[in-house]
Amino acid sequence: xxxxxxxxxxxxxxxxxxxxxxxxxxxxxxxxxxxxxxxxxxxxxxxxxxxxxxxxxxxxxxxxxxxxxxxxxxxxxxxxxxxxxxxxxxxxxxxxxxxxxxxxxxxxxxxxxxxxxxxxxxxxxxxxxxxxxxxxxxxxxxxxxxxxxxxxxxxxxxxxxxxxx
Amino acid sequence: xxxxxxxxxxxxxxxxxxxxxxxxxxxxxxxxxxxxxxxxxxxxxxxxxxxxxxxxxxxxxxxxxxxxxxxxxxxxxxxxxxxxxxxxxxxxxxxxxxxxxxxxxxxxxxxxxxxxxxxxxxxxxxxxxxxxxxxxxxxxxxxxxxxxxxxxxxxxxxxxxxxxxxxxxxxxxxxxxxxxxxxxxxxxxxxxxxxxxxxxxxxxxxxxxxxxxxxxxxxxxxxxxxxxxxxxxxxxxxxxxxxxxxxxxxxxxxxxxxxxxxxxxxxxxxxxxxxxxxxxxxxxxxxxxxxxxxxxxxxxxxxxxxxxxxxxxxxxxxxxxxxxxxxxxxxxxxxxxxxxxxxxxxxxxxxxxxxxxxxxxxxxxxxxxxxxxxxxxxxxxxxxxxxxxxxxxxxxxxxxxxxxxxxxxxxxxxxxxxxxxxxxxx
Numbered sequence: 279x280x281x282x283x284x285x286x287x288x289x290x291x292x293x294x295x296x297x298x299x300x301x302x303x304x305x306x307x308x309x310x311x312x313x314x315x316x317x318x319x320x321x322x323x324x325x326x327x328x329x330x331x332x333x334x335x336x337x338x339x340x341x342x343x344x345x346x347x348x349x350x351x352x353x354x355x356x357x358x359x360x361x362x363x364x365x366x367x368x369x370x371x372x373x374x375x376x377x378x379x380x381x382x383x384x385x386x387x388x389x390x391x392x393x394x395x396x397x398x399x400x401x402x403x404x405x406x407x408x409x410x411x412x413x414x415x416x417x418x419x420x421x422x423x424x425x426x427x428x429x430x431x432x433x434x435x436x437x438x439x440x441x442x443x
Numbered sequence: 444x445x446x447x448x449x450x451x452x453x454x455x456x457x458x459x460x461x462x463x464x465x466x467x468x469x470x471x472x473x474x475x476x477x478x479x480x481x482x483x484x485x486x487x488x489x490x491x492x493x494x495x496x497x498x499x500x501x502x503x504x505x506x507x508x509x510x511x512x513x514x515x516x517x518x519x520x521x522x523x524x525x526x527x528x529x530x531x532x533x534x535x536x537x538x539x540x541x542x543x544x545x546x547x548x549x550x551x552x553x554x555x556x557x558x559x560x561x562x563x564x565x566x567x568x569x570x571x572x573x574x575x576x577x578x579x580x581x582x583x584x585x586x587x588x589x590x591x592x593x594x595x596x597x598x599x600x601x602x603x604x605x606x607x608x609x610x611x612x613x614x615x616x617x618x619x620x621x622x623x624x625x626x627x628x629x630x631x632x633x634x635x636x637x638x639x640x641x642x643x644x645x646x647x648x649x650x651x652x653x654x655x656x657x658x659x660x661x662x663x664x665x666x667x668x669x670x671x672x673x674x675x676x677x678x679x680x681x682x683x684x685x686x687x688x689x690x691x692x693x694x695x696x697x698x699x700x701x702x703x704x705x706x707x708x709x710x711x712x713x714x715x716x717x718x719x720x721x722x723x724x725x726x727x728x729x730x731x732x733x734x735x736x737x738x739x740x741x742x743x744x745x746x747x748x749x750x751x752x753x754x755x756x757x758x759x760x761x762x763x764x765x766x767x768x769x770x771x772x773x774x775x776x777x778x779x780x781x782x783x784x785x786x787x788x789x790x791x792x793x794x795x796x797x798x799x800x801x802x803x804x805x806x807x808x809x810x811x812x813x814x815x816x817x818x819x820x821x822x823x824x825x826x827x828x829x830x831x832x833x834x835x836x837x838x839x840x841x842x843x844x845x846x847x848x849x850x851x852x853x854x855x856x857x858x859x860x861x862x863x864x865x866x867x868x869x
Contacts, residue, residue, distance in 0.1 A: 301571075302610040304524075307650060313615055344633070351634040351791075354574050354616035369782050370536045371734060372693040372767055381725035406783055408618060409734075410575035411533040411542055413693035413765070414700045424577040 286333045292322045309340045310350050325356040354423050361403040363442040366420040369406050372413035384432045404407045444785035450677050453667045455703040466589040469550035475595050478554045482605050488562040490683050497673030499685030504658030506763045507751045512675040516645040518653050519564045526654040527559040529570040529662050534618040536734035537765030540689035540701050543661035545579045549586035555662035560607040563655055567608050571626050574615040580719040583611050618789035622837045623656040636793045637837035671694040680706035684750040692717040695770040726769035732762025733840030734782050737849030758834040775854040776868045780808045786843035800831040
């Protein structure tokens with residue numbers, strides 16, 4: 279491995295998950311697994327430092343710049359540090375019709391941060407999201423990319439935040 | 444059609460059942476019989492394509508392209524690798540139907556893709572799932588595992604020489620990957636930037652191989668058509684608009700959700716199914732086919748039936764069947780501002796008219812909304828929109844332009860009021 283920094287090394291579990299992704303594609307198309315691999319790396323490490331992106335690229339035998347392009351193109355990858363709990367609130371039109379604007383204000387006031395910011399204690403990052411494809415359950419947010427919370431109200435938001443330590 | 448008559452359901456019939464997503468539920472209700480029959484009886488691909496043409500099944504992802512015709516473009520006899528790809532990258536604001544198919548009826552999609560593999564000569568398929576619905580991606584992965592273990596995916600299916608494997612691939616936050624060639628780039632592990640066409644995917648698709656890409660609902664309709672015949676599917680809809688369709692109704696209705704109704708159902712009936720406009724408010728406007736479709740005023744919409752041809756005649760598009768309902772409390776300037784921000788944010792940056800133009804449109808609408816509009820702004824917006832549409836590699840440019848043009852056309856008075864009075868009309 280080109281990168282000797284052991285803090286970047288992914289766990290055996292993560293590498294096994296990446297291998298499952300690699301096996302989905304033809305043997306000469308390992309790069310196809312980069313979306314899954316970066317997702318797995320981010321889930322383990324919290325966010326994608328440039329060195330971590332390089333590590334993933336090395337693992338898949340692809341140029342680091344190509345992996346970096348992917349990490350910066352898709353907006354669920356975090357190439358800046360984020361808090362332990364990233365809350366991504368959809369504010370697109372169907373969600374806004376159902377009160378996402380009021381929820382955004384509520385979240386900003388409650389956390390004392392704006393979109394794209396992290397609380398000082400590193401607990402929460404707040405992001406503005408685009409359509410999550412679940413508009414019938416609006417308004418909604420994602421917690422750390424993978425857990426969707428729907429039919430939100432200010433009360434439900436408060437309950438959620440209280441649970442996330 | 445009366446509301447009391449039971450609606451024939453092609454894609455959403457498992458929703459009411461316990462363990463809707465499970466293989467056992469699907470098989471107990473006749474699932475995988477269509478695949479078994481075509482593979483073991485070696486039904487010819489030509490015959491299945493002919494049924495699809497008879498069915499008038501049109502692509503459910505937005506373009507409404509006839510599926511049988513699309514399948515006929517594949518060089519099926521081409522000896523090398525070929526692929527079938529499902530587009531479940533459902534990110535068009537207002538659309539959430541494929542999510543329900545994936546979470547309640549994943550096996551019907553798997554069966555549809557396997558039949559497609561059989562007809563098109565593809566041994567491998569990929570289903571590209573919107574990154575934001577990651578829990579649904581996990582459900583689909585579980586369904587794939589079940590199908591493999593039960594022998595519905597893999598080598599020598601049903602003891603024949605037909606082999607078909609299917610995999611799930613997830614997006615991770617890029618609307619543009621719903622565009623089919625951007626989606627292919629994304630499966631190849633690249634930025635999702637659309638390709639020039641031609642060549643079309645049928646000749647140069649995934650990894651440069653012949654590829655057919657269909658929407659989730661389209662592919663999930665295939666087993667039904669194979670089992671019941673193209674004519675029966677056609678008769679569930681109206682001529683040139685075969686079958687029922689899932690409509691995602693969002694916004695200001697009492698019961699937002701997915702409703703599978705025959706193409707040609709009056710909009711008024713769909714609105715009633717969705718519980719009517721919330722709180723007894725008055726209907727103001729409807730975007731009938733996802734955020735990229737031109738908005739229509741209430742009075743135009745109330746005269747429409749929900750099918751490709753009628754909505755097109757009314758000046759909009761049926762698109763993906765995403766019906767965004769807005770009542771009289773909506774400020775159309777604010778609504779358009781949010782949509783314009785979306786296209787600005789999601790433009791892939793490849794083509795100058797779209798990359799720059801979406802930003803210009805957003806900034807001009809933003810200043811109108813915030814009381815800094817100028818008298819010439821409406822003309823400016825129309826001019827910028829007209830210079831984006833038709834001047835880009837993919838349809839995102841048109842998708843960004845159409846809301847602007849249609850909001851100004853139908854609700855121009857509200858924009859003028861904002862510019863003159865520096866405040867909102869509603």
